[in-house]
Amino acid sequence: MKVKWRMSFLFIIAVLAFLTYWNYNNRVYDWDMPGYLGSVYTWEFPDSPDKVREITYSTIKEEAPSDHYTDLIGTKPWDIPRQYFAQNTQSFTEQLPYFQIKIGYILVIALFFKLGLTPPMSVLGVSLISYFFSGLLIFYILKILFPEKYGLAVLLTIASMLLPPMTYMARVSTPDMFIFQFILIFVIGLLKNWSKWTIFLLLLGITFIRPDYATFTLSYLGAVFLLNYFNEKTIDFSLVIQGVVILLMYIFIMKFYHYPGWTDLFYDSFIDRRPIISTQPVNLTLYAYLQVIYIKIIYFKKVTLSVAIMITVIFWKSKDVWVRLISVLFLVNVYIKFFFFPQSAALRFFFPFIFPLFIMMLYVLSQKYNNLKLTKIT
Numbered sequence: 001m002k003v004k005w006r007m008s009f010l011f012i013i014a015v016l017a018f019l020t021y022w023n024y025n026n027r028v029y030d031w032d033m034p035g036y037l038g039s040v041y042t043w044e045f046p047d048s049p050d051k052v053r054e055i056t057y058s059t060i061k062e063e064a065p066s067d068h069y070t071d072l073i074g075t076k077p078w079d080i081p082r083q084y085f086a087q088n089t090q091s092f093t094e095q096l097p098y099f100q101i102k103i104g105y106i107l108v109i110a111l112f113f114k115l116g117l118t119p120p121m122s123v124l125g126v127s128l129i130s131y132f133f134s135g136l137l138i139f140y141i142l143k144i145l146f147p148e149k150y151g152l153a154v155l156l157t158i159a160s161m162l163l164p165p166m167t168y169m170a171r172v173s174t175p176d177m178f179i180f181q182f183i184l185i186f187v188i189g190l191l192k193n194w195s196k197w198t199i200f201l202l203l204l205g206i207t208f209i210r211p212d213y214a215t216f217t218l219s220y221l222g223a224v225f226l227l228n229y230f231n232e233k234t235i236d237f238s239l240v241i242q243g244v245v246i247l248l249m250y251i252f253i254m255k256f257y258h259y260p261g262w263t264d265l266f267y268d269s270f271i272d273r274r275p276i277i278s279t280q281p282v283n284l285t286l287y288a289y290l291q292v293i294y295i296k297i298i299y300f301k302k303v304t305l306s307v308a309i310m311i312t313v314i315f316w317k318s319k320d321v322w323v324r325l326i327s328v329l330f331l332v333n334v335y336i337k338f339f340f341f342p343q344s345a346a347l348r349f350f351f352p353f354i355f356p357l358f359i360m361m362l363y364v365l366s367q368k369y370n371n372l373k374l375t376k377i378t
Helices: 002-025 033-044 049-063 066-073 080-087 089-095 103-114 119-145 150-161 164-171 176-191 196-209 211-232 237-256 262-271 286-298 301-317 321-340 351-366
Strands: none
Touching: 002 119, 002 150, 002 164, 033 049, 033 089, 033 103, 033 119, 049 066, 049 089, 049 119, 066 080, 080 089, 103 119, 103 176, 103 196, 119 150, 119 164, 119 176, 119 351, 150 164, 164 176, 164 351, 176 196, 176 351, 196 211, 196 237, 211 237, 211 321, 262 286, 286 321, 301 321, 301 351, 321 351
16 A cells, blocks of 8 residues: 555656646746735845836846736736836835735745746746645645545545646745645644644744735634633633734734735725825725625625535534534635635635635545544644
């Protein structure tokens, strides 16, 4: 059996290498790239915002296909914000806090840059390498779930890596593929019963990479706290301390980088992208917010149907409170993310929570094949 698993592992490495190369050949120089490159260059040239803007776009122009670069800088009459970002230093600089807060991700980009990759490939390289390692992590999770079903593990791994959200995240300049690895590691921690302090360090790293994932990390700690309280009638102050540390780190990052705020992000993303943030104050009403939610949730029906099926299977096949709690945690975070940022057309924002729910469904189904037991982390 060990020989078969080793052969399966080598086969998966070969397939992942091929798929990573395929995604590399289909990489996209999208409009998020200037924000992350500008964040790195701001560290190198903190007193030269004009130079930061100029070098950001010039390095992308040298490498990106002409149609990608044209789309990135905006040449259509309605692409006024992108034109401002490319040509106006104040406009570009005021956009950077939206990107700078993802410190862990930017640090890795800076490391790749220092290792000799071109600036654009430093950004894209993080997504591509993360795609490869995510595939290995998925294969490892499936090996845990189905220890005697190596063929099934191989097929499910390849199928997972070919899902449109996965291939898309591998090709673009966003931290979604990078953070997805850490969510998978979190799932492994649950399956392998890691200690609560090991899980805490992982949650801390997730929040450091993407502070907007504080909703996930804090909701997990809150869920464990409540479960402990109702089951054991005790208050676990260590979980309170962990939550406070994560919350304080989140607040510090937001303040340090002068993050405009959620209302600004929502307004710029769904109401009206402001070319220069400081010249146009936000006027986000509840009615405008609900209008956006109503429109977006209509296009979210496929996700809703998918997660509804998965959570139904989980509750049908498992009566374990801990399994149900973790599954609901991922489900709830799909919709927390949606109501904060209802970009229903871009599954990459929700996939890091949808896929673990799929893993939980596989976990309860795997009970048919083995006696793997997911126990509460204490």
